[in-house]
Amino acid sequence: METEKPFDALIIGSGVGGLSIGIILARLFRNVAIIEKNPLPGGLMRGYKRNGIDCPVGVHYIGAFAEGQPLRRMFDYLGIQAAAERMGSAGPIDRYWFDDFTFDLPEGIDAFADALTAAFPKDRRSIAAIAGNLRVIADLQNSLVFLSSAATPFPDTDLFLPLAVYLGKMNCSRRLRSVLAVASRWMGLSEQDCPVIYHHLALTSYLLSSWRLRGGGPGLADTFASRFKELGGSLICNDPVETILADGGKVSGVRLASGRVLRGGRVVAAVHPKTVLSMLPEGAVKPRRARRIRDLLETEGLFAVNALLNADTHPALPHNVYRLHADGEGWISDGVFYQLRSGGEGKSLLMMITRSRFSEWRRWEHTATGRRGAEYGEEKIRRVGLMLGKAEEIFGPLNGAEIVDAYTPLTIRDWVSSPEGSPYGIRRSVQQLPVAASFHRVAIGGLFFAGQNSMAPGILGTVLGSFQTVRQMIGQERFAAVYEELSKESKP
Numbered sequence: 272m273e274t275e276k277p278f279d280a281l282i283i284g285s286g287v288g289g290l291s292i293g294i295i296l297a298r299l300f301r302n303v304a305i306i307e308k309n310p311l312p313g314g315l316m317r318g319y320k321r322n323g324i325d326c327p328v329g330v331h332y333i334g335a336f337a338e339g340q341p342l343r344r345m346f347d348y349l350g351i352q353a354a355a356e357r358m359g360s361a362g363p364i365d366r367y368w369f370d371d372f373t374f375d376l377p378e379g380i381d382a383f384a385d386a387l388t389a390a391f392p393k394d395r396r397s398i399a400a401i402a403g404n405l406r407v408i409a410d411l412q413n414s415l416v417f418l419s420s421a422a423t424p425f426p427d428t429d430l431f432l433p434l435a436v437y438l439g440k441m442n443c444s445r446r447l448r449s450v451l452a453v454a455s456r457w458m459g460l461s462e463q464d465c466p467v468i469y470h471h472l473a474l475t476s477y478l479l480s481s482w483r484l485r486g487g488g489p490g491l492a493d494t495f496a497s498r499f500k501e502l503g504g505s506l507i508c509n510d511p512v513e514t515i516l517a518d519g520g521k522v523s524g525v526r527l528a529s530g531r532v533l534r535g536g537r538v539v540a541a542v543h544p545k546t547v548l549s550m551l552p553e554g555a556v557k558p559r560r561a562r563r564i565r566d567l568l569e570t571e572g573l574f575a576v577n578a579l580l581n582a583d584t585h586p587a588l589p590h591n592v593y594r595l596h597a598d599g600e601g602w603i604s605d606g607v608f609y610q611l612r613s614g615g616e617g618k619s620l621l622m623m624i625t626r627s628r629f630s631e632w633r634r635w636e637h638t639a640t641g642r643r644g645a646e647y648g649e650e651k652i653r654r655v656g657l658m659l660g661k662a663e664e665i666f667g668p669l670n671g672a673e674i675v676d677a678y679t680p681l682t683i684r685d686w687v688s689s690p691e692g693s694p695y696g697i698r699r700s701v702q703q704l705p706v707a708a709s710f711h712r713v714a715i716g717g718l719f720f721a722g723q724n725s726m727a728p729g730i731l732g733t734v735l736g737s738f739q740t741v742r743q744m745i746g747q748e749r750f751a752a753v754y755e756e757l758s759k760e761s762k763p
Contacts, residue, residue: 276302277302278535279301279535282305282539285309306507313491316492317489322675330487331483332477334479335479341412345734353494354490356483358590364378365453400441431466434466445600446601448600454477455469464701466699466704514551521717523535536717537744543689544567572694573678573679574654577674578674578675579614579619580614582618592609594665610622632692695728696724719740725740
């Protein structure tokens with residue numbers, strides 16, 4: 272069944288990328304729809320409930336959200352009100368716990384440089400140079416210059432080196448390398464893969480300010496969805512897109528699993544680019560270009576555990592903890608992220624996250640959530656035990672810990688159609704940057720990409736990508752009015 276009137280824009284996927292670009296387009300056009308395969312919108316923002324406990328998945332904390340900072344200004348443009356608690360005002364944002372030393376990450380670039388210098392005085396010159404680069408990046412972030420022009424604002428070619436190469440050129444000591452390397456893991460990248468510019472952008476955003484959402488990811492998802500519908504947008508859930516319709520090299524709409532056909536000459540894919548290929552008609556994308564997209568490597572997946580603890584013995588912590596292992600050169604070989612938050616009713620919720628390759632779960636590749644069999648459950652239980660044992664090194668005995676849930680890359684794959692279950696999407700490595708940029712040019716008129724794969728993962732990177740995609744859709748001249756509104760609050 273077709274709609275009576277074509278849509279001005281059709282958006283596939285309702286994660287933060289789909290919802291944010293949906294709100295922008297709903298402000299610019301009259302008739303915009305978001306199509307979501309799951310019963311509720313939000314993607315990885317949504318999280319899930321187990322025994323009445325909210326378990327975050329994709330939103331544990333956000334950065335650059337203070338008044339006047341880039342994420343807050345973009346939220347202001349979108350009309351998003353998000354209640355959040357600032358981290359770092361009475362202690363560190365993060366505690367990095369290595370085998371032979373610890374480091375507390377403070378708020379602010381100057382404070383960060385001072386803490387590094389106090390910890391590694393022999394690296395004073397390298398620290399000063401890196402801090403100088405971070406200040407430049409902070410100024411660029413605060414100006415949202417990424418959206419003012421298609422040209423790169425980064426003249427320093429060293430910023431496009433792998434982080435490991437760059438820190439080697441800077442003659443950083445082993446321990447300094449380890450501390451600086453952590454930010455690359457926020458994007459699912461190793462130091463050898465992560466471009467310096469992505470590392471600096473991520474690190475700077477959290478140094479500007481770090482926050483925990485009071486309503487968690489689900490609250491943020493609901494706020495985005497309500498705002499979209501308030502602007503007249505149509506939100507269609509529980510009916511996935513099966514086919515992107517294309518005629519004569521141009522998109523003409525989408526066909527849903529229900530058989531419903533929605534017409535429109537602009538389609539925004541806020542889902543994984545490999546998933547988009549499977550939605551397009553045979554031959555719609557040239558074989559060479561399709562192959563380059565299919566060959567893109569993914570970031571690693573995650574194994575995560577949520578456990579309830581007695582709040583009297585294990586009260587909530589205002590900062591995050593990273594338990595990290597590094598090799599002889601200082602590069603991170605393994606690690607676990609911990610967040611200990613209030614779980615209500617005298618309980619604390621301990622979240623434990625570590626990397627896990629899709630290959631470790633490949634034997635269950637052709638199964639679905641809830642129907643993976645006993646061996647899968649046994650493997651999860653085994654890994655949960657290992658995670659609890661590691662956590663006791665930091666938090667002491669966890670006797671009586673109540674396991675709420677554990678999820679694997681397969682869980683993420685089925686939830687948001689990420690081919691190998693990566694919550695960070697395609698690997699935006701130095702080697703893949705040219706190809707990752709080129710999937711926007713699929714030679715099909717009216718098809719655009721949004722979401723974390725269009726620019727960078729994380730709330731900030733994804734929302735920035737939504738504005739960038741809108742610029743591509745409407746042209747720089749018309750986008751100038753959007754940029755002007757974003758720039759009104761350019762100063763904190």
